[in-house]
């Protein structure tokens with residue numbers, strides 16, 4: 001039987017070797033809600049096939065819209081654990097964030113594509129569990145804070161807890177998509193759930209990790225966090 005899976009090279013290239021061009025290239029302006037953290041994809045950067053697959057599986061028949069895809073603005077967050085320290089050839093490649101909002105502009109879901117290199121290993125040839133948890137935490141944070149901003153709120157919430165269930169190993173080198181959505185809201189408490197999706201050899205997607213988390217909107221924002 002013919003394997004429906006995407007060849008590894010098409011999953012990873014060119015994202016693994018992507019280097020920043022945002023300083024040199026004039027990129028389209030992104031909507032205000034996203035602007036603090038994200039920038040537009042350069043014109044030459046295609047949407048990762050795995051991201052497109054995850055989106056079409058999550059919402060069959062709904063067109064994938066390039067203008068809903070962003071990358072993280074490194075200029076504003078030069079010390080970010082995932083977007084700076086953990087980046088590199090054979091480590092994390094560059095993420096692509098895809099936000100979905102409802103008719104009122106309120107963010108309902110985020111999908112975050114990550115190229116995963118061999119240096120992220122836990123068990124031989126598989127991703128470290130702490131790395132997967134970090135990717136999920138990042139997606140949950142991106143979802144929660146962008147959703148809050150899209151509702152006219154602060155967008156300054158932090159993780160109070162993160163629960164991860166490891167359902168299957170995550171192969172390296174490879175790629176994953178973290179999907180995050182709302183569970184419920186109780187005052188300042190935002191409960192989020194999601195999964196880390198990888199592609200099986202038969203081409204279908206499977207959740208190698210499932211997670212839920214509580215984010216708490218800070219009363220006085222990040223500036224109030226004490227050392």
Ligand SMILES: CCCCCCCC(=O)SCCNC(=O)CCNC(=O)[C@H](O)C(C)(C)COP(=O)(O)OP(=O)(O)OC[C@H]1O[C@@H](n2cnc3c(N)ncnc32)[C@H](O)[C@@H]1OP(=O)(O)O
Pocket residue numbers: 137138141142145157158159160161187188189214216217218219
């Ligand atoms: C720039 C982009 C950043 C994006 C963030 C990305 C994700 C991250 O990695 S954040 C970093 C990791 N997280 C942290 O460092 C947070 C550290 N913890 C804290 O600062 C505080 O404990 C904090 C803010 C979570 C809660 O403190 P505070 O604002 O004083 O609220 P507090 O009154 O204690 O709790 C609020 C509610 O949450 C509940 N709650 C707080 N923590 C928990 C928990 N671990 N489990 C269950 N419930 C909890 C409380 O019971 C309370 O509930 P209720 O209102 O029903 O009584």
